[in-house]
Amino acid sequence: MNAQTNHALVSVDGVEKVFRRGSEDIHVLSNLHLQVPSGEFLALMGPSGSGKSTLLNLIGGLDRPTKGSVSIAGDRIDGLSDRALAAWRARHVGFVFQLYNLMPTLTAERNVELPLLLTHLSRAERKKHVETALAVVGLSHRAKHYPRTLSGGEQQRVGIARGIVTDPTLLLCDEPTGDLDRKAGDEILNLLQGLNREHGKTIVMVTHDPHASARASRTVYLNKGQLSNQPET
């Protein structure tokens, strides 16, 4: 499948990803092409082990392809050094994880502040950004709470606030509702949809839940390392 647009924010071209396990090469992605236009909310579906998270990691600069290229907003990221890639992630990508990955020893506001510690913002400016992000996810009143005192849905909202606090180009979500009940999951999906529609955020979301993918503006399916517009039957 090759979803081409003229204004692609994400451009994955001819990507292959091979993992080595012992003496065996495992081909997770093969000659994969994907274009995500700016402002799109893309759902990436597929069975377990189909390479969804691997593709998300390549787009987010957490891993490098074995072959092919990954460009974000016109910049190739697959050849960047670890250090440059870390700096690029800090500036351009927000991550939302299935298990939230919050620091249990920090309050909600301190968790949200973490990406801002890598910027040159003053303490007052950081505080302002954190307040805004928490307000967007509707958690201003829980700013001083530790993750253990928050529900799963609230923790994920903190995770989203952390993902958007630097106003990144791209928001990457790996099974954001995978660990939540239906009600909390819906709240998170509403939030992501709002970020896409009202704030213009480009979102790539990995999910195996059709209910979640229905909220996206487009869904692509990954199976055996290849993308398609239709689920495997």
Added chain:
Amino acid sequence: MKFFPLIWSNLKRKKLRTSLTLLSILVAFVLFGFLCAIRQALVGGVDLAGADRLIVRHKVSIIQLLPESYKQRMERIPGVVLATHQTWFGGIYQDPKNFFMQSPVVPEEFLEMHPEIILPPEQKKAWLETRTGAIVGRKTAERFHWKIGDKVPIQSTIWADKSGNRTWQFDIVGIFDGAKKGTDTTPMFFRYDYFDEARSDNWGKGMVGWFTIRVKDPSRAAEVAKLVDQEFENSSAETKTEPEGAFVQSWAKQIGNIVLIVASILGAVFFTILLVTGNTMAQAIRERTGELGALKAIGFTNARIVWLVLAESCLLTIIGGAAGLGLAWLVISRGDPTGGLLPLFFFPTRDLVIGFGISIALGFVTGIFPALQAMRLRVADALRRM
């Protein structure tokens, strides 16, 4: 500083484990402080010894006496500027545990020989005018609440007066301070003329414990020492002359090689602490692999992760070390715990600084391997281990 809440919160993660580790570091540094103070007490006199002073004692042992008349012969030897003598009095005040050094001396030459003893002029004048007068160091004066004008009875374990009485009365006419930190301000000095006249005729009359001589040129001290010993060769009381520092050192060596003993104990203690703290840090890092993965994902570089882990381990050892050193300093500054056997018992500033340096080094060494382990984590792998 903006990363401090993150570093600090990691230390608070497992409060019991952190507290126990801190406690073990604290105990190690208290021990460090005490061993430094003991070493200072036993060998610190070497540093304070005058480079231009030699000690002349009986060739057989310090407890053998020398004739007081040797003084004139010594002063005639080329290169000797001044000679004065002291004698071990071995006295206690009221109770055997109240032991401290006392010695009869010739006041003017004694003070000239020891410029590190600071005595106000009017007190020096009073000492010269009072036959039974004694000067006492500030530490002992404060210990027994003595003040100028007090009459103090000192019971000698060695010397009796003509009537066989071992309790001697002295008038406190001066309280001296030390010119340098570490100058011993526990002894009491009284007049030799009073002592020699009053002591029993049966033993030791006209004899003294040892001489201190000042040489004109410290670089020729060895040559002068040889001349002194040659002067009294084949006499009934042959001498052994050595620099004051060597004399103090040989005194301390009677107990053993203090520096080696102290270094060995501290080596064992810090090696144990290295293992304890290293294990704490390694465990702490293993437990938060997923969190480290998240930090890397949001843009923390490998170098910053290494820095954060090292800062955490250094913070742990610095807190424990500073608390231990502070506690040691507080307890040690209360003074000699032996009641007079270790007059130079104090925690030298140099050792305090070294201790602080060790606490930082300990943090670095215990943190570097977990830090490198954290650095090597692949983000994608680490995120799966949340």
